[in-house]
Amino acid sequence: MTIIIGMEGSANKIGIGILKNGEILSNPRKTYITPPGLGFIPSETAKHHQGCVLEILDEALREANVSLKEVDAIAFTKGPGMAAPLLTVALVARTLSLMWNIPLIGVNHCIGHIEMARAITGANNPTVLYVSGGNTQVIAYLEKKYRIFGETIDIAVGNCLDRFARILMLSNDPSPGYNIEKLAEKGKKLLTLPYCVKGMDVSFSGILSFLEERANNLLKKGEYTKEDLCFSLQETIFAMLVETTERAMAHCGSSEVLICGGVGCNKRLQSMMNTMCEERCGRLYATDERFCIDNGAMIAQAGYLMFKCGITTSLKDSWVTQRFRTDDVLVTWRDD
Amino acid sequence: MNDVSLITQGAEGRVFNAKFLGKNVIIKHRFKKTYRHPDLDDYLTKERIKAEVKSLVRCRMVGINVPALYDVNLHASEIVMENLDDAIQARKFIYERKADRSEVLGIGKEIGAVLAKLHSNDIVHGDLTTSNILIRPSSEKPIVYLIDFGLSYVSDKIEDKAVDLYVLERAVSSTHPDSDGFLEVLWEAYREKGGKKLNSVLLKLDEVRTRGRKKLCFG
Ligand SMILES: Nc1ncnc2c1ncn2[C@@H]1O[C@H](COP(=O)(O)OP(=O)(O)O)[C@@H](O)[C@H]1O
Ligand SMILES: [Mg+2]
Numbered sequence: 175m176t177i178i179i180g181m182e183g184s185a186n187k188i189g190i191g192i193l194k195n196g197e198i199l200s201n202p203r204k205t206y207i208t209p210p211g212l213g214f215i216p217s218e219t220a221k222h223h224q225g226c227v228l229e230i231l232d233e234a235l236r237e238a239n240v241s242l243k244e245v246d247a248i249a250f251t252k253g254p255g256m257a258a259p260l261l262t263v264a265l266v267a268r269t270l271s272l273m274w275n276i277p278l279i280g281v282n283h284c285i286g287h288i289e290m291a292r293a294i295t296g297a298n299n300p301t302v303l304y305v306s307g308g309n310t311q312v313i314a315y316l317e318k319k320y321r322i323f324g325e326t327i328d329i330a331v332g333n334c335l336d337r338f339a340r341i342l343m344l345s346n347d348p349s350p351g352y353n354i355e356k357l358a359e360k361g362k363k364l365l366t367l368p369y370c371v372k373g374m375d376v377s378f379s380g381i382l383s384f385l386e387e388r389a390n391n392l393l394k395k396g397e398y399t400k401e402d403l404c405f406s407l408q409e410t411i412f413a414m415l416v417e418t419t420e421r422a423m424a425h426c427g428s429s430e431v432l433i434c435g436g437v438g439c440n441k442r443l444q445s446m447m448n449t450m451c452e453e454r455c456g457r458l459y460a461t462d463e464r465f466c467i468d469n470g471a472m473i474a475q476a477g478y479l480m481f482k483c484g485i486t487t488s489l490k491d492s493w494v495t496q497r498f499r500t501d502d503v504l505v506t507w508r509d510d
Numbered sequence: 511m512n513d514v515s516l517i518t519q520g521a522e523g524r525v526f527n528a529k530f531l532g533k534n535v536i537i538k539h540r541f542k543k544t545y546r547h548p549d550l551d552d553y554l555t556k557e558r559i560k561a562e563v564k565s566l567v568r569c570r571m572v573g574i575n576v577p578a579l580y581d582v583n584l585h586a587s588e589i590v591m592e593n594l595d596d597a598i599q600a601r602k603f604i605y606e607r608k609a610d611r612s613e614v615l616g617i618g619k620e621i622g623a624v625l626a627k628l629h630s631n632d633i634v635h636g637d638l639t640t641s642n643i644l645i646r647p648s649s650e651k652p653i654v655y656l657i658d659f660g661l662s663y664v665s666d667k668i669e670d671k672a673v674d675l676y677v678l679e680r681a682v683s684s685t686h687p688d689s690d691g692f693l694e695v696l697w698e699a700y701r702e703k704g705g706k707k708l709n710s711v712l713l714k715l716d717e718v719r720t721r722g723r724k725k726l727c728f729g
Contacts, residue, residue, distance in 0.1 A: 317687055317688070369550070372637075372661070373638065373639065375677065413554075415547070418522055420522075421637070423521075424521035425521065425639055425641045
């Protein structure tokens with residue numbers, strides 16, 4: 175029997191999940207929510223995490239009915255992410271490790287998303303679209319690595335959505351992306367936005383600055399509603415993502431797609447991707463907000479796979495890093 | 511047109527075998543992508559077809575190997591072109607000949623020379639991957655064909671050409687992680703063929719690479 179705790183806090187969510195032989199026993203999470211118009215800054219986010227990390231740990235252990243002495247390993251997010259929040263969680267992980275003499279496992283956050291989504295959906299060897307607040311990548315597995323075929327050449331898709339929500343002064347509760355999605359459902363009129371795809375790469379900064387310059391004026395003149403603008407933004411950026419995912423599928427000869435990362439729970443993105451897959455007789459795998467959005471169980475899941483291969487992280491190597499590319503990790507746990 | 515049969519579904523459209531004026535041809539049909547808004551789809555499809563047709567002709571004029579263009583129909587979203595039926599994707603070629611290093615490096619050299627010619631003529635391909643380069647084996651040296659010009663455009667900017675090469679570099683290192691020396695040979699041939707003017711593109715490529723690596727990747 176293997177019990178793994180996973181601890182995640184690389185951005186504005188902090189979560190702790192407990193897995194027993196790969197089965198999720200508990201997975202509580204808290205989100206640092208800022209007022210409309212404001213983003214989250216690293217130091218404030220770290221304070222938020224410091225304030226509630228022990229409470230969440232208690233909750234996770236209680237719900238799982240597990241005590242620390244039964245735990246086989248503590249997986250924590252090594253990166254990528256924001257330094258101060260990453261450090262906060264790693265510090266707690268290291269302290270628990272020393273107090274209870276439990277091995278540590280440093281996990282790449284993106285690998286956590288991919289492995290959690292693979293475990294939940296049963297997708298075997300899909301082309302992966304990883305879309306979150308800090309990252310946008312089109313990934314496929316080949317010879318022991320998750321290789322990046324396409325990515326954003328500037329800002330991440332989630333960052334583009336969050337910043338647009340700030341222009342419109344939308345609420346950040348439960349998340350800016352969710353509120354854009356709800357408004358977009360009622361939008362009808364498509365505003366032509368810059369569309370920027372380079373092979374399998376995408377760019378969003380042009381769209382954002384286009385909207386920054388014009389959005390408020392268009393609203394004032396009554397030409398477009400907030401709903402229309404949300405709709406136009408989603409239709410454009412999701413079309414770009416589906417297009418580059420399809421390009422990677424054609425290139426790799428793959429017929430399955432897996433969407434993961436926080437933006438991945440957007441229903442419109444999922445439905446567009448599903449239509450694309452149907453048009454090429456392929457299949458879409460996606461999960462809901464419990465697993466798409468950053469959580470502790472995903473770190474535990476990747477940690478579990480690593481632990482089974484005998485991988486642990488020594489105290490001296492348990493540092494964190496803001497930059498940690500998905501293709502830096504040797505995927506020893508896959509045999510294909 | 512009869513005897514139409516689907517060969518493959520690429521990244522943007524479906525590719526069919528067909529007969530046209532007695533010739534074996536390829537029809538590339540960019541079908542309606544219903545996942546995206548109809549206005550956006552219509553706009554993108556037309557732009558891509560126009561770009562592809564223009565670049566095929568431009569390449570042909572300056573002696574870069576591309577399929578000959580026979581016909582185009584913007585309403586039906588179709589391009590009719592020469593069927594390079596004895597050519598295979600560079601991607602397949604490299605996978606199949608993994609063991610024969612000198613043969614793989616040989617096509618790297620040929621590709622480098624073709625790309626130098628492309629960029630010397632201010633054509634940026636926009637989607638350089640080993641799926642969009644075809645190789646026709648021949649008794650002497652293999653012949654390299656470029657296809658799939660939907661994202662191409664005309665530009666004399668060093669930056670645009672450097673990004674074009676960067677896209678290829680990333681595609682090659684992800685698709686063919688064990689093809690040691692392939693890119694080096696390719697750049698060398700590009701430098702040799704491209705002369706002074708294109709040397710600045712390779713210098714810029716260094717800069718584009720560093721920018722790519724430095725990019726923050728938050729979770
Ligand atoms: N003229 C041609 N002759 C032979 N095969 C072709 C030709 N054009 C395309 N193909 C085949 O069809 C595939 C897809 O065509 P491509 O032009 O790359 O379309 P897409 O934009 O959909 O990727 C190519 O990778 C190649 O295998
Ligand atoms: Mg192609």
